[in-house]
Amino acid sequence: MSMQQSSQPGSAPVRSQSLERMIRLRRSATNHLVTGVAIVSTIVVLTPLVAILGYLLLKGASSLNLAFFTRPPMPVGMPGGGMANAIAGSAAVLGLASLLGIPVGIGAGVYLAEYARGTRRGAIVRFTADVLNGVPSIVMGIVAYALLVAPEHHFSGMAGGVALAIMMVPTVARTTEEMLALVPNPVREAAFGLGIPKWRTVLSVSLRTASPGIITGCMLAFARVAGETAPLLFTAFGNQFWSFDLNQPIAALPLQIFVYAVSPYDEWHRLAWAGALVLMVMIMASVTLVRIFADRGVLKGGS
Amino acid sequence: MGVDIRVEGLNAWYGSTHTLKDVSLHIPANHVTALIGPSGCGKSTFVRCLNRMHETNPIARAEGTVRMGDLDIYKDATPVEIRRRVGMVFQRPNPFPTMSIYDNVASGLKLNGFRRKRILDEVVERSLRQAALWDEVKDDLKKKSGASISGGQQQRLCIARALAVDPEVLLMDEPASALDPVSTAKIEDLIFKLKSQYTIVIVTHNMQQAARVAEKTGFFLMGRLVEFDATTKIFTNPSDKRTEDYITGRFG
Numbered sequence: 001m002s003m004q005q006s007s008q009p010g011s012a013p014v015r016s017q018s019l020e021r022m023i024r025l026r027r028s029a030t031n032h033l034v035t036g037v038a039i040v041s042t043i044v045v046l047t048p049l050v051a052i053l054g055y056l057l058l059k060g061a062s063s064l065n066l067a068f069f070t071r072p073p074m075p076v077g078m079p080g081g082g083m084a085n086a087i088a089g090s091a092a093v094l095g096l097a098s099l100l101g102i103p104v105g106i107g108a109g110v111y112l113a114e115y116a117r118g119t120r121r122g123a124i125v126r127f128t129a130d131v132l133n134g135v136p137s138i139v140m141g142i143v144a145y146a147l148l149v150a151p152e153h154h155f156s157g158m159a160g161g162v163a164l165a166i167m168m169v170p171t172v173a174r175t176t177e178e179m180l181a182l183v184p185n186p187v188r189e190a191a192f193g194l195g196i197p198k199w200r201t202v203l204s205v206s207l208r209t210a211s212p213g214i215i216t217g218c219m220l221a222f223a224r225v226a227g228e229t230a231p232l233l234f235t236a237f238g239n240q241f242w243s244f245d246l247n248q249p250i251a252a253l254p255l256q257i258f259v260y261a262v263s264p265y266d267e268w269h270r271l272a273w274a275g276a277l278v279l280m281v282m283i284m285a286s287v288t289l290v291r292i293f294a295d296r297g298v299l300k301g302g303s
Numbered sequence: 304m305g306v307d308i309r310v311e312g313l314n315a316w317y318g319s320t321h322t323l324k325d326v327s328l329h330i331p332a333n334h335v336t337a338l339i340g341p342s343g344c345g346k347s348t349f350v351r352c353l354n355r356m357h358e359t360n361p362i363a364r365a366e367g368t369v370r371m372g373d374l375d376i377y378k379d380a381t382p383v384e385i386r387r388r389v390g391m392v393f394q395r396p397n398p399f400p401t402m403s404i405y406d407n408v409a410s411g412l413k414l415n416g417f418r419r420k421r422i423l424d425e426v427v428e429r430s431l432r433q434a435a436l437w438d439e440v441k442d443d444l445k446k447k448s449g450a451s452i453s454g455g456q457q458q459r460l461c462i463a464r465a466l467a468v469d470p471e472v473l474l475m476d477e478p479a480s481a482l483d484p485v486s487t488a489k490i491e492d493l494i495f496k497l498k499s500q501y502t503i504v505i506v507t508h509n510m511q512q513a514a515r516v517a518e519k520t521g522f523f524l525m526g527r528l529v530e531f532d533a534t535t536k537i538f539t540n541p542s543d544k545r546t547e548d549y550i551t552g553r554f555g
Contacts, residue, residue: 118361184397186393186395187397187399187400189356189359189391189393189397190393190397190398190399190461190464191399191410191414192356192359192382192386193354193356193386193390193391193393193465194386194387194390194410194411194414194464194465194468195383195384195386195387195388195411195415195468196383196410196411196415197383200414200415201414204410204414205414208399208401208402209399209400209401211401
């Protein structure tokens with residue numbers, strides 16, 4: 001009404017009340033529709049996740065017992081076998097992969113963001129990282145096989161760690177680069193202005209400011225390779241017995257799950273389910289732990 | 304104590320843009336020198352050449368002589384050495400967001416390898432007192448991040464951080480332009496107090512501010528230093544027509 005009253009005679013005709021109402025109705029309908037689509041998409045994404053975890057619990061939880069976590073596998077038909085050696089082997093191979101992959105990845109990310117921004121060489125490294133990220137994991141296994149297994153004439157945990165490390169590098173490098181790019185340049189200039197050398201600025205200012213994002217990137221890379229089976233098939237190879245020697249074939253959870261799942265025995269199938277459950281819980285637990293650890297020591301009001 | 308700065312034939316470029324053209328002037332020790340001029344006139348580039356910050360941009364280049372006391376900063380020293388002697392305060396407060404207030408002030412010393420805690424404590428307190436911030440933050444020194452205090456406090460924190468490395472020259476690139484009038488007044492008070500110990504160069508868009516704090520004022524236009532004289536002379540009786548047009552608000 002007020003619009004009609006305030007309009008000057010001779011100006012463009014004012015929308016009628018019914019048209020006004022229709023427009024409002026359409027706006028609110030569109031709003032509800034888009035909100036609905038967003039909610040449905042979220043559910044579609046979350047359902048498989050919850051379903052997988054639920055199914056694993058259903059199938060695997062009943063086979064979990066103390067022996068599972070304390071003993072190596074037993075021959076078929078013998079009760080009391082576990083996957084302790086595979087859990088320990090996975091931890092060793094993943095530890096080695098992180099030790100090798102994360103520093104190299106962060107180093108490459110620092111190079112891309114702080115030293116090679118806008119240069120041709122940087123663009124080449126970035127492109128290489130992106131290609132490496134898309135290489136199938138089985139190919140990584142072949143590379144590690146050719147580099148370490150073939151010349152040494154035996155499978156080894158070391159080779160498995162290297163294969164997984166190579167897989168971690170591009171993810172870590174690209175997240176590090178992106179997180180460093182988000183650090184405002186005035187913060188770097190503040191450090192330069194104090195007479196702090198560039199290397200020190202990179203370490204203590206840029207990396208430190210970007211650290212929450214970089215840690216997330218490292219955890220993503222870790223979680224991704226933790227479940228990899230293909231690169232371990234002809235590197236770490238698997239082992240039915242206790243072994244901590246990284247120069248020898250070593251057991252790993254994904255390998256053990258694979259072997260058990262394709263076996264014809266019901267008992268092994270059940271153990272495979274339990275192994276899958278343990279693998280998933282271990283990944284979630286380590287990611288959560290790092291998060292909690294990293295969040296401590298963050299100051300009030302900091303980024 | 305501050306030192307004087309003698310600039311002769313300074314030219315600077317960003318890529319192919321010639322942003323500073325043949326600038327020569329003498330900045331006296333232990334005085335406040337203000338640089339005014341419209342946006343893009345080269346005054347920020349000029350101060351960034353005084354601590355060799357200009358060259359951190361890969362496409363930037365500078366030529367000419369800048370002498371601080373007896374030292375030719377482009378010939379006799381590395382950028383890192385120069386920047387330890389020339390503090391800088393930027394337009395937007397830029398505290399290190401992941402560091403506590405204490406670590407922000409101590410950063411210049413700590414990150415250069417200085418570790419003696421008792422002396423660091425003293426330096427932090429002295430610098431925060433000099434920057435008139437001590438009373439407001441002394442209870443939260445190690446609890447709060449440098450980014451959690453107000454904008455005006457952050458800028459005084461940045462001043463304290465610059466003072467902690469004991470520079471001879473303090474460059475301020477529009478230090479109050481992002482602050483409210485109360486914080487601006489505090490920064491100006493501070494400049495007034497600090498000039499007995501440091502040579503201060505301040506870039507400002509605010510001509511009243513230049514008139515209030517500076518003994519000497521330089522007027523830049525399109526990369527050239529048009530006029531450089533006592534502040535009172537510049538604002539009451541400028542010799543150049545362009546200076547007069549600018550301060551009376553006829554352009555820029």
